[in-house]
Amino acid sequence: xxxxxxxxxxxxxxxxxxxxxxxxxxxxxxxxxxxxxxxxxxxxxxxxxxxxxxxxxxxxxxxxxxxxxxxxxxxxxxxxxxxxxxxxxxxxxxxxxxxxxxxxxxxxxxxxxxxxxxxxxxxxxxxxxxxxxxxxxxxxxxxxxxxxxxxxxxxxxxx
Numbered sequence: 002x003x004x005x006x007x008x009x010x011x012x013x014x015x016x017x018x019x020x021x022x023x024x025x026x027x028x029x030x031x032x033x034x035x036x037x038x039x040x041x042x043x044x045x046x047x048x049x050x051x052x053x054x055x056x057x058x059x060x061x062x063x064x065x066x067x068x069x070x071x072x073x074x075x076x077x078x079x080x081x082x083x084x085x086x087x088x089x090x091x092x093x094x095x096x097x098x099x100x101x102x103x104x105x106x107x108x109x110x111x112x113x114x115x116x117x118x119x120x121x122x123x124x125x126x127x128x129x130x131x132x133x134x135x136x137x138x139x140x141x142x143x144x145x146x147x148x149x150x151x152x153x154x155x156x157x158x159x160x
Contacts, residue, residue, distance in 0.1 A: 002051065004043070008097025009056055012129050018141045020051040025075070028101035029060065029068040037071045044078065052085040052141040059090045059125060059148050080144070087139045088146040091132065092125030095159070107160050119156045126159065127151035 003013050005024030013021050025040045047053065057076055061069045079086050093103045100109055103124065110117035127149055139145060 004047065008094060008099050008102070009132070012096070012133065014133060014137055016137070016141070018052055019054060020047055021054045021136065022047065023056055025056065026068065026071065027099055029058070029066070030101070032067050037067070040071075041075065041078065044075065045082065049083055052087065053079060053083045054087045054089065054136060054139070055079055057088055057090045059092050059150060061090065062148075076146075084144075085142055086144055087136075089132075089135060089139075090146070090148045091127045092149075092151055093127070094129070094132070095126050096129045103156070104159055107156060111160060119160075121155070123153045124156055124159070125150045125152070126154050 002019070003010050003015055003021045003023060005022070007023060007027055010021070010023035013023065015021070022044060024043060026036050031037070044055075055075065057072045058069065060066075061073050061076075063069075076088050079088060095104060097105065099105055104126070107117055107119070128151070131149070131151055135147070135149065139147075
């Protein structure tokens with residue numbers, strides 16, 4: 002079962018016995034308590050007999066924001082409410098149409114001829130095939146947490 006309709010949900014392969022929860026807050030700049038509550042309530046309403054796959058962020062180790070605090074709380078809820086789960090912490094995805102992802106935001110600015118600033122820093126990015134290799138092969142029993150850094154790239158090299 003796949004919950005969600007965004008960039009991650011659209012590429013997942015459904016697996017018997019798995020619950021892919023890809024219906025979270027997709028904008029890391031979000032400050033809306035309502036959006037965070039919506040994700041929490043939706044998560045807690047899911048069947049507990051399936052193995053939950055939850056997509057978190059590696060940013061929980063890098064930033065202190067409403068978004069990363071929320072993701073940390075969601076991970077704790079999963080640990081205490083689901084017997085079998087895979088918490089998958091990822092960086093920036095390289096595909097999709099969500100204008101709030103880092104790469105798509107920069108692409109749209111460039112396409113529109115609008116100014117944007119790229120810092121000389123590295124970002125962790127994950128490609129669609131890398132994510133699918135994980136989700137297609139992770140076990141459906143047990144409690145697993147993975148930090149998937151993907152590859153390091155400078156934003157100017159991605160755009």
